[in-house]
Amino acid sequence: MSPQGSSPSPIGPTLRVLPMGDAALLVEAEDIDAVLALDAVLGPLVEANDGVWAEVDDLVPAARTLLVVARPTTDLEALAGAVAEAAAWAGRAVPATDSPxxxxxxxxxxxxxxxxxxxxxxxxxxxxxxxxxxxxxxxxxxxxxxxxxxxxxxxxxxxxxxxxxxxxxxxxxxxxxxxxxxxxxxxxxxxxxxxxxxxxxxxxxxxxxxxxxxxxxxxxxxxxx
The missing domain is CATH 2.40.100.10 (Cyclophilin-like)
Structure with a gap:
């Protein structure tokens, strides 16, 4: 995915990612369940603060999207690839039973x-x-x-x-x-x-x-x- 491109990149059968300016990605999902599953997978990666995830400042879920807020210096191409890899795990994630x-x-x-x-x-x-x-x-x-x-x-x-x-x-x-x-x-x-x-x-x-x-x-x- 080119950060400057306008075409969305597919992430699995129901997710796709779009660039949002020069410091964020917008992941479009099928429904809120898919959004929360992806958020549950990405959250620990961001907290681990390792690799490209160290450049991510926030995750903002919505009804059918997840905004991945990064820094202006972030390689969005690499971040999009990391999101795509994580999305594959999100699709197989077992719903958490220990949520607050x-x-x-x-x-x-x-x-x-x-x-x-x-x-x-x-x-x-x-x-x-x-x-x-x-x-x-x-x-x-x-x-x-x-x-x-x-x-x-x-x-x-x-x-x-x-x-x-x-x-x-x-x-x-x-x-x-x-x-x-x-x-x-x-x-x-x-x-x-x-x-x-x-x-x-x-x-x-x-x-x-x-x-x-x-x-x-x-x-x-x-x-x-």
Whole structure:
């Protein structure tokens, strides 16, 4: 792959890499599962700080991409080759069973809870059980500091975003939209459907790291009575 070229290079049957300027690569994947599998393989290589991986400063997962942020002096040709080699292992990776687990207590008092029940054909108590009984996984962050897109929950909870977003969503609001669930870390506008509230702090600048949730973590929602 030429860093200056515009054509993507294939990495296996479902991954490909594209240059992003002179100091990053964008790996396109089939879905979030493939992204997290690749992130799980690349993370230890970057932490080992050996060879071309010593030039990598950050890995940024998203819904179907993984951004590999390097330094301006990095040989992107060599880095792309290393990513391709790692991707072969990612395709055979066994899902980790020892990922950090975070429990989030929730009061299921959201203004959209009954509407979510109607949209899914579930009773309100079934919506709550569906949200709490299956574990969620942190796919990626975005939207606001500390906000995590959670994936892998009960597919019965897949609902569209609100047609008209709210201009104010309180901090701690627990919501669902599409295949995702999430917790608003601060007051902000938002179009997700609000099903509950939590007092847990998602973003704290005095904490290291400030974000409570990171990609690959497991999240269990627990009903707070």
């Amino acid at each position: 687990v975070v429990e989030i207590p929730v009061r299921y008092d959201g203004p959209d809870l009954e509407e979510v029940a109607e949209l899914t054909g579930l009773r309100v108590d079934e919506v709550v059980r569906a949200h709490t009984e299956m574990p969620w996984r942190v796919g990626f962050g975005g939207f606001a500091p500390g906000f995590a897109y959670l994936v892998g929950g009960d597919p019965r909870l897949h609902v569209a975003r609100r047609a008209e977003p709210r201009t104010r969503v309180p901090a701690g609001s627990v919501a669902v939209a599409g295949e995702y669930s999430g917790v608003y870390p601060r007051e902000s506008p938002g179009g997700w459907r609000l099903i509950g509230t939590t007092d847990i702090v998602l973003w704290d600048v005095s904490r290291r790291p400030p974000a409570l949730l990171a990609p690959g973590m497991t999240v269990h929602f627990v009903r707070d009575r």
